[in-house]
Amino acid sequence: MAASAASAAAAPAATRAVKDGALLAVTEKPTAPIEGQKPGTSGLRKKTSVFEGTPNYLENFIQSTFNALGEECKGATLVVGGDGRYYNTTAVQVIVRMAAANGFARVWVGKNGLLSTPAVSAIIRNREGGAAVGGIILTASHNPGGPDGDVGVKYNTGNGGPAPEAVTDAIYECSKAVTALRICSALPDVDLAAEGRTEYFASADAAAPGFVVEVISSTADYEAAVLPCFDVPALRKLVAREDFSFVYDAMHGVAGAYASSIFVDALGADPSCLLNATPLPDFGGGHPDPNLAYASVLVKKLGLTPRGERDEAAAATAPAFGAAADGDADRNMILGRGFFVTPSDSVAVIAANWEAIKQFRDAGGLKGVARSMPTSRALDAVAASLGVPRFVVPTGWKWFGSLMDSKAVYGKEDYTPFLCGEESFGTGSSHVREKDGIWAVLAWMSILAARNAETPIGSLVSVEDVVREMWAKCGRCFYQRHDYEEVDSKGAHALMDTLRAEVAAFKGPREVAGVSFTGCDEFEYTDSVTGDKAAQQGMRLFFADGAGRVVFRLSGTGSVGATIRMYVEMNEKDPSRFNADAADVLAPLVAAAIELSHMKEHTGRDEATVIT
Numbered sequence: 001m002a003a004s005a006a007s008a009a010a011a012p013a014a015t016r017a018v019k020d021g022a023l024l025a026v027t028e029k030p031t032a033p034i035e036g037q038k039p040g041t042s043g044l045r046k047k048t049s050v051f052e053g054t055p056n057y058l059e060n061f062i063q064s065t066f067n068a069l070g071e072e073c074k075g076a077t078l079v080v081g082g083d084g085r086y087y088n089t090t091a092v093q094v095i096v097r098m099a100a101a102n103g104f105a106r107v108w109v110g111k112n113g114l115l116s117t118p119a120v121s122a123i124i125r126n127r128e129g130g131a132a133v134g135g136i137i138l139t140a141s142h143n144p145g146g147p148d149g150d151v152g153v154k155y156n157t158g159n160g161g162p163a164p165e166a167v168t169d170a171i172y173e174c175s176k177a178v179t180a181l182r183i184c185s186a187l188p189d190v191d192l193a194a195e196g197r198t199e200y201f202a203s204a205d206a207a208a209p210g211f212v213v214e215v216i217s218s219t220a221d222y223e224a225a226v227l228p229c230f231d232v233p234a235l236r237k238l239v240a241r242e243d244f245s246f247v248y249d250a251m252h253g254v255a256g257a258y259a260s261s262i263f264v265d266a267l268g269a270d271p272s273c274l275l276n277a278t279p280l281p282d283f284g285g286g287h288p289d290p291n292l293a294y295a296s297v298l299v300k301k302l303g304l305t306p307r308g309e310r311d312e313a314a315a316a317t318a319p320a321f322g323a324a325a326d327g328d329a330d331r332n333m334i335l336g337r338g339f340f341v342t343p344s345d346s347v348a349v350i351a352a353n354w355e356a357i358k359q360f361r362d363a364g365g366l367k368g369v370a371r372s373m374p375t376s377r378a379l380d381a382v383a384a385s386l387g388v389p390r391f392v393v394p395t396g397w398k399w400f401g402s403l404m405d406s407k408a409v410y411g412k413e414d415y416t417p418f419l420c421g422e423e424s425f426g427t428g429s430s431h432v433r434e435k436d437g438i439w440a441v442l443a444w445m446s447i448l449a450a451r452n453a454e455t456p457i458g459s460l461v462s463v464e465d466v467v468r469e470m471w472a473k474c475g476r477c478f479y480q481r482h483d484y485e486e487v488d489s490k491g492a493h494a495l496m497d498t499l500r501a502e503v504a505a506f507k508g509p510r511e512v513a514g515v516s517f518t519g520c521d522e523f524e525y526t527d528s529v530t531g532d533k534a535a536q537q538g539m540r541l542f543f544a545d546g547a548g549r550v551v552f553r554l555s556g557t558g559s560v561g562a563t564i565r566m567y568v569e570m571n572e573k574d575p576s577r578f579n580a581d582a583a584d585v586l587a588p589l590v591a592a593a594i595e596l597s598h599m600k601e602h603t604g605r606d607e608a609t610v611i612t
């Protein structure tokens with residue numbers, strides 16, 4: 001009695017003690033393996049109808065994850081939250097009941113079930129000194145949501161990053177063998193609407209709770225991780241300038257939960273700067289992917305055509321800066337007035353301007369930069385000019401996290417602070433182990449703030465100016481990604497095999513569709529920290545002695561059929577050609593790549609579904 005009174009006094013006001021041992025009784029429900037529960041680039045993603053319509057679909061995957069973690073679950077803390085899509089809160093309740101039955105001592109759940117992907121990473125790494133063993137993120141990222149959309153489940157490990165392949169392979173193996181589900185079926189639903197702590201005791205006289213559920217702020221830990229990376233007073237000064245205006249489109253994803261406290265409360269922006277800032281289960285019917293095709297409202301507002309070209313009339317009255325996020329707020333798109341910044345250019349510009357970012361200044365500079373292989377080589381040129389180590393990794397954020405944690409392998413070197421970026425609208429740094437859409441926006445605002453610290457009102461150094469400056473120094477990488485979506489999976493694999501045969505048979509340069517085809521290979525990678533090997537990470541075709549490059553790979557994040565991604569790039573050093581139209585510059589490479597891959601023959605398509 002005395003002990004429980006003492007612990008009640010020390011606990012926060014919103015603690016509730018529930019002393020009904022029956023609630024923690026574990027039910028073992030028989031189940032059978034379900035085919036196809038193999039996590040892709042970012043966890044398990046399937047149509048909502050598969051999750052809802054297949055008995056035990058979620059339960060099997062969660063049990064397989066816990067089985068793969070084994071002893072790590074015992075007495076541990078797990079983070080759970082998601083991007084707010086349809087099925088998010090249903091899944092949270094199931095996961096909490098299963099966590100209790102699988103030996104976890106505590107679960108941290110985001111308020112209303114909401115946590116962005118970078119927020120989960122920050123909570124795992126920092127809350128109570130990194131007390132959580134890992135986290136489950138309920139998101140299918142940029143894929144649409146709702147009953148006809150997608151649902152996703154992803155496990156992040158103790159470093160805050162996506163699980164490495166050894167873990168996802170183990171989960172998959174467990175999913176093929178799972179026969180029983182462990183669930184505390186009597187445990188009541190978590191009240192997600194209010195922050196607070198509920199302690200469940202196994203019996204009325206138990207000294208300590210057997211299981212604790214804490215509903216925590218969705219935003220506090222994230223803000224504590226991200227805001228110190230930047231000079232907030234300098235950002236406030238930029239936002240207050242009469243000649244600066246900006247629009248942030250949260251696309252009805254979880255970024256909306258963060259946008260108002262960061263942009264409005266911390267930076268002083270007017271609430272009207274925020275578009276679609278209420279998280280909705282179906283993202284308002286939209287496709288929450290921040291690119292030219294899907295963020296069309298923002299693109300138009302910023303004075304751009306759907307192809308990313310400047311629309312003079314609209315640009316005249318457009319805001320100076322625009323940005324958008326995806327469903328789980330880890331992606332970003334950066335726009336200037338009438339100007340689209342390719343994600344590959346974005347990371348290169350941030351590297352070139354690292355001195356504008358407090359986090360990098362405080363650390364005495366960038367220690368390393370990295371890009372995924374299909375990302376353009378703009379970053380390479382900037383890294384070379386700065387003398388900073390540059391790494392190239394396969395697609396998927398987990399590979400970057402590993403480099404950031406690489407001190408043990410690289411001896412004296414410590415690759416933090418680290419900057420990384422991907423063509424797929426992902427940018428981030430070592431403040432967490434996920435890409436971070438809001439971090440990227442604040443990084444860009446920091447560049448504009450630094451460049452305009454002294455400029456008179458009316459002479460704002462613009463987004464476009466900053467990008468052109470990088471081109472002038474390092475050349476321009478014209479870049480496009482062509483996606484062939486929902487292609488028949490057999491045809492997609494046959495296309496990759498055709499290119500593989502091309503690599504095997506390559507005898508030297510030759511003309512293809514009027515361009516000189518000068519080399520090819522298949523990208524593979526060995527992670528120097530975990531030793532993980534990644535084979536077959538993309539076919540690379542080189543043209544014009546390497547100035548031109550086309551990469552083919554199959555997407556790892558789709559939920560239906562296969563998606564072929566074709567990444568096309570041309571490096572131009574001659575400033576007189578910087579203003580050419582990207583589509584015109586790249587057209588010959590596209591034609592050659594279509595010919596070499598036998599695209600039409602394998603897929604029946606001669607045009608991409610989406611070009612970004």
Ligand code: G6P
Pocket residue numbers: 041042141372395396397398422424426554555556557558565
């Ligand atoms: C997720 C990952 C990214 C990766 C992207 C690739 O968003 O977090 O790191 O670039 O998937 O998707 P893809 O569909 O090309 O495999």
Ligand code: ZN
Pocket residue numbers: 117141142326327328329330331
């Ligand atoms: Zn995402």
